[in-house]
Amino acid sequence: MSTLEVTRNNPTTTLREITFSQAVREALAEEMRRDSSVFIIGEDVAEAGTPFKVLLGLLDEFGPERVIDAPISEPGFTGIGVGAAMTGMRPVVDIMFGDFLALVMDQIANQAAKIHYMSGGRLKAPIVFRTTLGATRRAAAQHSQSLQAWPSHIPGLKVVLPSTPYDAKGLLKTAIRDDNPVVFIEDKLMHQSKGLVPEGEYTLPFGVADIKRSGSDITLVATSSMVQVALAAAEQLAALEISAEVIDPRTTFPLDKQTLIESAKKTGRAIVLDEGYERYGVTAELASVIAEGAFYYLDAPVKRMGAMDVPVPFSPVLEDLTVASPDQVTQMAKMLCGRV
Amino acid sequence: MNRITPPKPTPKIADSSEETRYSRIDVEQWLHIYEQMLKIRFFEDTVNELYKTARMPGLAHLYSGEEAVAVGVCEALKPDDYITSTHRGHGHCLAKGAKVDRMFAELLGKEAGYCRGKGGSMHIADPDTGNLGANAIVAGGGGIATGAALSSKMRQSGQVAVCFFGEGALGQGVLYEVMNMAALWKLPILYVCENNLYTEYTFYREVTAGELKDRPAAFGILAEEVDGQDVRCVYTTAMRLVERARRGEGPAFLICNTYRYHGHHVGDINRGYYRAKEEEELWHDQHDPIQMLAGWLSAARGVQVSMLASIENQVRGEIEAGVNFAISAPFPDPSEVSQDVYA
Numbered sequence: 001m002s003t004l005e006v007t008r009n010n011p012t013t014t015l016r017e018i019t020f021s022q023a024v025r026e027a028l029a030e031e032m033r034r035d036s037s038v039f040i041i042g043e044d045v046a047e048a049g050t051p052f053k054v055l056l057g058l059l060d061e062f063g064p065e066r067v068i069d070a071p072i073s074e075p076g077f078t079g080i081g082v083g084a085a086m087t088g089m090r091p092v093v094d095i096m097f098g099d100f101l102a103l104v105m106d107q108i109a110n111q112a113a114k115i116h117y118m119s120g121g122r123l124k125a126p127i128v129f130r131t132t133l134g135a136t137r138r139a140a141a142q143h144s145q146s147l148q149a150w151p152s153h154i155p156g157l158k159v160v161l162p163s164t165p166y167d168a169k170g171l172l173k174t175a176i177r178d179d180n181p182v183v184f185i186e187d188k189l190m191h192q193s194k195g196l197v198p199e200g201e202y203t204l205p206f207g208v209a210d211i212k213r214s215g216s217d218i219t220l221v222a223t224s225s226m227v228q229v230a231l232a233a234a235e236q237l238a239a240l241e242i243s244a245e246v247i248d249p250r251t252t253f254p255l256d257k258q259t260l261i262e263s264a265k266k267t268g269r270a271i272v273l274d275e276g277y278e279r280y281g282v283t284a285e286l287a288s289v290i291a292e293g294a295f296y297y298l299d300a301p302v303k304r305m306g307a308m309d310v311p312v313p314f315s316p317v318l319e320d321l322t323v324a325s326p327d328q329v330t331q332m333a334k335m336l337c338g339r340v
Numbered sequence: 341m342n343r344i345t346p347p348k349p350t351p352k353i354a355d356s357s358e359e360t361r362y363s364r365i366d367v368e369q370w371l372h373i374y375e376q377m378l379k380i381r382f383f384e385d386t387v388n389e390l391y392k393t394a395r396m397p398g399l400a401h402l403y404s405g406e407e408a409v410a411v412g413v414c415e416a417l418k419p420d421d422y423i424t425s426t427h428r429g430h431g432h433c434l435a436k437g438a439k440v441d442r443m444f445a446e447l448l449g450k451e452a453g454y455c456r457g458k459g460g461s462m463h464i465a466d467p468d469t470g471n472l473g474a475n476a477i478v479a480g481g482g483g484i485a486t487g488a489a490l491s492s493k494m495r496q497s498g499q500v501a502v503c504f505f506g507e508g509a510l511g512q513g514v515l516y517e518v519m520n521m522a523a524l525w526k527l528p529i530l531y532v533c534e535n536n537l538y539t540e541y542t543f544y545r546e547v548t549a550g551e552l553k554d555r556p557a558a559f560g561i562l563a564e565e566v567d568g569q570d571v572r573c574v575y576t577t578a579m580r581l582v583e584r585a586r587r588g589e590g591p592a593f594l595i596c597n598t599y600r601y602h603g604h605h606v607g608d609i610n611r612g613y614y615r616a617k618e619e620e621e622l623w624h625d626q627h628d629p630i631q632m633l634a635g636w637l638s639a640a641r642g643v644q645v646s647m648l649a650s651i652e653n654q655v656r657g658e659i660e661a662g663v664n665f666a667i668s669a670p671f672p673d674p675s676e677v678s679q680d681v682y683a
Binding site: 037039065070071073075076077078079080081082083084085086087088089091106107110111115116117118119120121122123124126155156158179180 | 422424453454455456457458459463465466467472473475477480482483484485486487488489490491492494495501513514516517518520521524679680681682683
């Protein structure tokens with residue numbers, strides 16, 4: 001949520017500037033205080049607080065019984081989380097890198113996602129899988145992918161892609177309280193970024209897109225890491241007197257189709273940005289939602305800008321080519337607006 | 341690959357101390373166990389008939405021949421103890437307390453089924469009896485059962501979890517991951533390995549290195565091996581291991597040597613290429629768990645044959661009523677298709 005909107009929605013609350021990591025940590029700590037069934041399990045979550053240091057301090061407050069260091073056994077501890085969720089607990093499973101979703105997809109997609117439906121509604125798995133996305137950290141092909149399309153494809157899962165500290169805190173608290181399996185994906189590069197967050201508790205609903213910047217000439221739909229790219233492009237476009245609206249769906253499922261469609265109807269043009277691979281990806285789904293829902297209002301084809309369809313390369317000069325930049329978005333927007 | 345000849349059944353003769361232990365258990369308990377085993381056998385016979393007469397959608401993996409394992413273990417559990425089951429799961433579900441009418445209804449895809457017809461043969465779950473679900477992924481119950489055990493420990497509920505799986509599941513890495521954690525954290529769980537000799541259509545020795553027992557032993561998990569056709573032995577051993585787990589002394593691994601009478605699934609009729617008919621007959625005729633218990637009850641516990649016959653009649657009646665209920669039960673309303681995707 002933009003700073004203005006945070007202020008407007010929380011008029012009487014004191015706002016603080018905190019990092020994305022702090023926001024995540026606060027959400028976890030508040031929910032663990034509120035509900036004794038919430039616990040954390042994963043690799044190096046306790047003393048180390050994860051390699052990203054997001055969980056530092058939680059061990060001191062909640063002890064090793066609720067901040068559980070697991071062996072390097074992603075399918076095993078993810079499966080244990082699912083079983084605990086089915087029997088009265090609310091685990092938050094830490095899957096260090098999004099790439100490791102490849103290791104745990106059986107537990108997430110075949111077990112957690114389906115148990116409620118397969119059991120005719122009699123069992124449920126209230127569990128959060130926290131993981132990460134994002135390239136340009138020079139971490140190469142197996143520690144850089146943005147795989148949100150995978151869980152988004154599976155009925156039974158909800159998928160959250162926060163792009164600000166405010167969204168991260170409110171959405172994570174909602175995820176922990178949700179009775180369904182939720183995949184919560186954080187941009188690794190965002191952990192140290194700061195934003196305004198109100199004092200005290202709040203939650204944010206799933207399935208409600210956030211308008212990060214209002215505009216009238218073109219809609220930039222952007223998720224997670226791409227929100228900042230879209231906002232930077234919008235700034236460049238403003239200098240060219242092109243007014244861009246930036247919309248962050250925040251959850252790919254449930255998806256706020258209406259806000260996307262309404263914006264595209266208003267502007268008549270749309271670019272969809274997501275750091276997942278472009279082919280068969282989140283950008284494809286969101287673009288089709290806009291193309292179907294706003295067809296008669298569109299003045300240009302809906303454009304997708306995902307990550308380049310290559311394994312993420314190591315060399316910085318190569319890696320930076322794989323992710324859309326503000327300049328590229330600006331170029332694309334100018335073209336769609338007939339300004340090239 | 342070298343073909344290896346499967347072992348013949350080698351019944352273990354109970355020594356006098358075991359006989360004494362079995363004798364201390366009320367005859368009513370053994371009769372209940374007998375009834376439960378018969379129920380599974382007749383249930384599976386009926387499922388096979390439903391398949392052969394094209395009245396059942398899909399396939400089913402029959403548990404016939406392995407009844408002593410599910411019943412022996414589940415009799416050692418409390419109603420709120422947990423189990424996870426497998427694709428060959430009807431026996432576990434019934435042994436943990438599921439009713440035959442709703443079981444049949446599920447197999448026929450009917451609204452009255454345990455999962456409203458959405459799960460079918462491989463996904464029967466019944467939280468009321470602690471059944472966290474049969475699972476069509478081999479070793480798929482490993483994480484769930486171990487997680488349930490962790491949850492019991494965290495909630496201090498005193499519940500024990502039992503994870504049933506076949507010897508084929510020992511090929512799945514996730515099972516070792518969760519056993520490692522169960523041992524580290526002393527979780528109240530019993531891993532029950534039903535070694536029915538065949539992983540689908542392959543004799544297990546052809547795809548399994550070393551000894552089964554050495555695998556849990558690598559994690560320091562107490563491992564025991566029993567004749568899985570002798571329900572007396574399964575039951576008393578399971579009781580000991582379950583209560584040990586309940587006392588907080590950690591997980592155990594129970595290998596039950598057993599035999600699958602039917603094919604991998606109901607449609608697996610021509611099995612000559614992977615096992616001999618003589619072998620099947622040997623197990624069936626000389627080492628049948630139900631006949632073994634009946635023989636002992638008559639010879640050692642003085643149970644009249646007429647008593648056993650009356651139990652058999654009663655179970656047959658229950659099965660017949662159950663299948664008739666399921667056949668005449670309505671299918672789910674089409675609107676059900678999109679319900680319960682999310683809680």
